[in-house]
Amino acid sequence: MKKVFVFLFAVSTAVASLAQEPLDTNFHRHISLHFQATVIPQYHFDFAAPYTGANSFLPSEPVATSLTTTLFINYKAAKNTYIIFNPEAAAGKGLSKTQGIAGFPNGEVYRVGSPKFKPFIARLYIEQRFALSKQLExxxxxxxxxAETAHKDYFSVIAGKFSLTDFFDNSEISHDPRTQFMNWSLMGSGAWDYPANTRGYTMGVVLQAVYKGFSLKYANTAMPKTANGENMEWKGNDAMGQVIEASVEKFHLLKKKEGRYFSLRAGFYSNHAHMGNYALSVANGTQNNMAPDIDSSREYGRAKNGYYGTLESHWGKIHHFIKHSWNDGKNETWAFTEIDNSIATGFQFDGSIWKRKKDVLGIAFASNGISNNHRQYLANGGYGFIIGDGGLNYAHEKIVEAYYSFPLVGHITATADYQYVTNPAYNKDRGPVQLVAVRLHLSL
Structure with a gap:
């Protein structure tokens, strides 16, 4: 870990220097340079579990710590052309090998399972914009x-490597596990099995039109070659992910007032990949008098279709969101997590309410479920890549999360986080689980 902290110190010092020193006026007009580092030690108290399977959340274990670092580079190559490059590095691991709870409690851990500090390219893409009006902002x-004066209304084409959550399913209140809610069910729409490799990134094309406060976005991207896989592929209708989203970023139902507005977004998606089918796997297992294996029914072209929607309301110092997402649950979860339907709601309170202007208090609730076929597959002893206790006494997985964040020193923000999970992995026989975490976030 000593090498990790030396690396963090060197990078943060370099970024701070470039950001603060007026090296060249032209340089600052064409490039944006930022850095983040997030450390999260997380612990759960012991809980009751009459049985434990290969993918179960462990009843007792030590603290697990995650670390991510990212360098954000945006170079404005021409008037409306941007090149984005984000090298990233990660270390540590999640509790229970990042398994055993569908709405996993740490959005900063990956499904990799390796504690070694490893650098990789998170994003490398180009964006070309075309003005749709003369209005500037x-x-x-x-x-x-x-930093610039840009056209407020535009059409853009983005191509390269990125995370789909950079452009879709956004939220001002519940989107970034580095500064907001940490649970997977709350940082995004749980039932959107968005195309991504093990670390959360994919390759493809995004088209987006932004006009008069409305936006329409479409993406066509590669899918993992295997469930929760690192390598990606695009094979037309056999293997690709598509999503389309419409949103209204700010609208008013009552008299227009500063800081008081609503946001609404809805997305529809269709993923095609070499997926297994839950019902067919159960039938194969029953026929052979054994637990079902999703591998036994995999074939190209299988689809997972679904939708998500979010409504946000902002009332000055108090902010609220409600999210709902659903997928058909016929074929296996392929990229994100094993949630087929989810509803979540929560509040964010600005610290200025209690005279702590930069503090933030958040509290939210999520309820996750799975389809009947998915349920039967797990009950018969099947395993996915996230959950599987070897049996199932089904109930909705329910999660409460509360956090309090405050500036600690300099550019570092500290957060205390608490989560309470009932029926982890949809199993009434196990839990409930109580988790606590401390998050330190450096942003330059």
Missing amino acids: NVRDDENQV
């Missing part, structure tokens, strides 16, 4: 965002 310098 001031854009502030931020992660992957150059």
